[in-house]
Amino acid sequence: MDSSDQYSAPMADPAATAPVTQRALTRIQAMLRSGAFPPGSSLPPQRRLADELRVSRASLREALSILGTLGIIRVEHGRGTFVAARGDDDQGSEPVPAARRFKGRYSEAEVYQFRCIVEPRAAALAALRLTLGEIGRLEATNRA
Template sequence: MTKIDLREDEKEATAQPAELPRERRETGGGVAQATVAALQSMIRDGRLRPGDLLPPQRDLARDLNVSRATLREALSILATIGEIVAREGGRGFVCADPSGAPATPSWRFAARYSLSEVYQFRYIVESYAAELAALTHTEQEIADLKECTAAFRKAARENNLVAYAQADFDFHNLIMRISRNKLLVDMHQTFASVLLESQRLPIERRGNLLIAVQEHDRLLEAIAIGDPEGANYYMRKHISMAGSRAGLPPSQLP
């Protein structure tokens, strides 16, 4: 049986500097998310049952009419949110048992960066970006942030974990762009796959998804009223809380 190997994603961690296109933000993740939805449908209608080994990667990609790179991304999302579980030794994935204890999500970029390093990076970079955004935003950019927040809230209420993580990422990515600091923007886009994965981990715990939405609300308000100190504070607090929700112990929180 063909081994489903996500290690190639680690090689792609710094290979995606392009800005997220508008259509991707509007559709909530494009082809990868549609692939996730198709796989979730297979799980929910019984074509893939708890404990079943997923078909070989080449067969799944062919059946779903997607590239293997897209399939790898979809499988990574499902693994992160706990709907599939890696077999011991990395020999593919099986469907998780929803009645059992939730699996511990794996941090797939561990060979490159620790999760605590990623949250430390986000804490420093994104808090300063939020401060700059409070000073430089336009009315249209505030409207765009509100649109992202609305999508985030909608995904939380519908328990749509894939759309939830994407809306979270889009909100933070937009703040980076509003900062007008091109180096910060380039850094955020270069490590987009790593940062997005860090934003998927907290949702595996399936707590109250609206808590993070409320944190976004406070951050957006500070930016909208032009309060740079408040924006910096609420972003730092949000990143630290997100790190805790992702499973970082207090000693490793930024």
């Protein structure tokens, strides 16, 4: 081991944890659609919800982060996690267009920098998960 590796830990592959996070995300969305947690209500504490979903708290937090980014829930630190109420700046269980939610918060340069960081990794992860059928559809689209 050379000295440059001495202090660096191996990076975890985000793809390795994605299925668990996706499973948590899917189950929470199903709960919201079923009406188990109506708009404005609070979700159970993270520890209990993670136990119910049989996922780690880290995977649950990632799923909640995704739902928060979509405007489906809001996290109030010290108070809990709440289902976004219709009439708030969000649309309950429907995603809110990012352009509307972030309007005036970030400059075009900041948005561009963010996209330069996130989009290549997102595309790489998506490419790793492509099925043969999806590859065929992409190739057909490119030929058209």
